[in-house]
Amino acid sequence: MAAIVATLMYLPAGIAMVLVLKLFGISFEAAVTFGGAFNTLPGLFAWWLLAFAGSCVYAVCAFPWGEKVLAWPRKK
Numbered sequence: 435m436a437a438i439v440a441t442l443m444y445l446p447a448g449i450a451m452v453l454v455l456k457l458f459g460i461s462f463e464a465a466v467t468f469g470g471a472f473n474t475l476p477g478l479f480a481w482w483l484l485a486f487a488g489s490c491v492y493a494v495c496a497f498p499w500g501e502k503v504l505a506w507p508r509k510k
Contacts, residue, residue, distance in 0.1 A: 435489075435493045435496075435497065436486060436489040436490040436492070436493040437486060437489070439489040439492060439493065440482060440485040440486040440488070440489040441482075443485060443489070444481075444482055444485055447485065448481070451465065466478060466481065468480065
């Protein structure tokens with residue numbers, strides 16, 4: 435569930451990030467590469483991992499962990 439949420443929010447969050455960075459005069463390339471620490475592709479993967487970490491927290495909070503929800507319906 436967390437991987438799906440991270441992938442679905444990746445593009446809209448990236449577009450919002452570009453717009454906010456434009457306001458502060460920071461280039462998209464500098465943000466994606468973490469100031470030149472990574473190349474573009476590993477930088478994008480690192481951003482996805484950050485989104486995935488946030489999505490894991492969301493999945494833990496949103497997943498119904500109760501036994502009544504996960505139990506197979508039993509006939510009485």
